[in-house]
Amino acid sequence: MSEMWNPRLETLPPDRLERLQVRRFRELARHVYDGSPFYREKLDDAGVDPDDIETLADVRRVPVTTKDELRHATGREPFPYGDLLAVDPVEVTEYHQTSGTTGEPVRQADTWPDWEWWSDCWATVLWAQGIRPDDRVFFPFSYNVFVAFWAAHYACERIGAEVVPGGNLSSVQRVRKMVELDVTAFMSTPTYALRLAEVAHEEGLDPAGTSVERIVCAGEPGASVPGTKARIESEWGAEVFDHAGATETGAWGFTCRGSSLGLHFNEGRFLVEVLDDDGEPVDPGERGELVVTPLDRRAQPYLRFALRDEVELAGPEACDCGRTFRLATGGVLGRSDDLTKVNGVLLSPIAIEDAVRSYPDVGDEYQVVIEHHGSKDIDVVRLTAERAEGTEKSARTVLSELTEELKQATNLTVDLELVPYGTLDRPELKARRLTDTRDRHV
Amino acid sequence: MSEDDVATMRRLVTELAETTATLRDLGDRADLPAVERNAARLEGVIEQLDRNLPPELDEA
DSSP states (O other): OOSSSSHHHHTOOHHHHHHHHHHHHHHHHHHHHHHOHHHHHHHHHHTOOGGGOOSHHHHTTSOOBOHHHHHHHTTSSSTTTGGGOOSOGGGEEEEEEOOOTTSSOOEEEEEHHHHHHHHHHHHHHHHHTTOOTTOEEEEOSOOSSOOHHHHHHHHHHHHTOEEEEOTTOOHHHHHHHHHHHTOSEEEEOHHHHHHHHHHHHHTTOOGGGSSOOEEEEOSSGGGGSHHHHHHHHHHHTSEEEEEEEETTTEEEEEOOSSSOOEEEEOTTTEEEEEEOTTSOBOOTTOEEEEEEEETTOOSSOOSSEEEEEEEEEEOGGGOSSOOOOOEEETSOOEETTTOEEETTEEEOHHHHHHHHHHOTTEEEEEEEEEEEETTTTEEEEEEEEEEOTTOOSOHHHHHHHHHHHHHHHHSSOOEEEEEOTTOSOOOSSOOOOEEEOOSSOO | OOHHHHHHHHHHHHHHHHHHHHHHHHHHHTTOHHHHHHHHHHHHHHHHHHHTSOGGGSOO
């Protein structure tokens, strides 16, 4: 059986892939021009006639869509989606909203065909990661307005796998249910995969001894952060995969079972651009910001949505799976909004995560606070971590070694505090571990 | 709704079911899970169409 959901599409030569993407972009631009006042104005202001889009250079004449624009547009009529809506409101069958990680949540409409599109895109992801009709997949997720796990749930059904919905259960109940049913895979945020392993241990169970063979992560970039991925794999004795997506775009990226530690762009269904500061495409090996267009969505699609995520582009040869889809080396490297300067040094939260999770004598959870000391006019980075359960190293040694690891990873001296195991919160969904209290960045 | 309409709907559902079965088989033989699995999903919808047009709807 093929390792790809659609091997013809996933191995399409790049020139034909580009032709397909440009054609669908043109059709989508025409659709939103006709249906959404927001996009009609935006395209008119840019002097772009949708029917004239014939190349990727033409595509780049369309201005990117920003999250701030969405927040303004959804405040307009028709309620509750605003003039981004490109179909008759009566066609909408699904309501979701963004998680609000970067501000006020944005409402998102989908028609039934859109919902089918969501789960077909997710099926591409899950099939690439080895989910098959004989899998029993558990969803330890409180089903609510957050879209990702809903779409993955329906993708498992589309594949023909057996789905076990684990909403409205405690973490203990979820672990017991997974053991009771011999589930072969589950989906969660990386943070919660680690939390469930912790709960299993508390219940006297060995997560690596369960029947779980695969864990698919979403919501945070952790499954592409080597230290975090290694921890989850070790705890569960399972393969760990990453998915990248957003409420606004759908599931645009995935890790596969090939040899690379990179995230493929799902280029059969999305136009994914990696752009430099001037809005021009970067070359393989270079970093840039992601701009994503979901090509097949209809109710509330976005042309060139600026995700504000940073990636390093790799060519398709970086992976030996046979797909022609390009990759982001190391997955999403961070939100460009989250990169911040501390005493003149650019600090990436993912560098901190990798350093902490790669150091075995602290627990999975940690918190970071960046403060400004006015009297000395310097920034201070404080990190609170838990001592790992059962570690034999002294607190002094752990502090010394981890401080050095963090310095290597960030080029900064971090003020480290160790607290007893179990002290810090364990979030189920997206974790926010960094707080910046400065009112100015020096 | 006339009896002819019901008969037409039944015929179309039968054709859909046959087409879907062929599509599923072709998807399987071409090793295209996206086609075979989606056709399998379609079979569930078509079965609901069939069950909503039982012979008991016919006027005796």
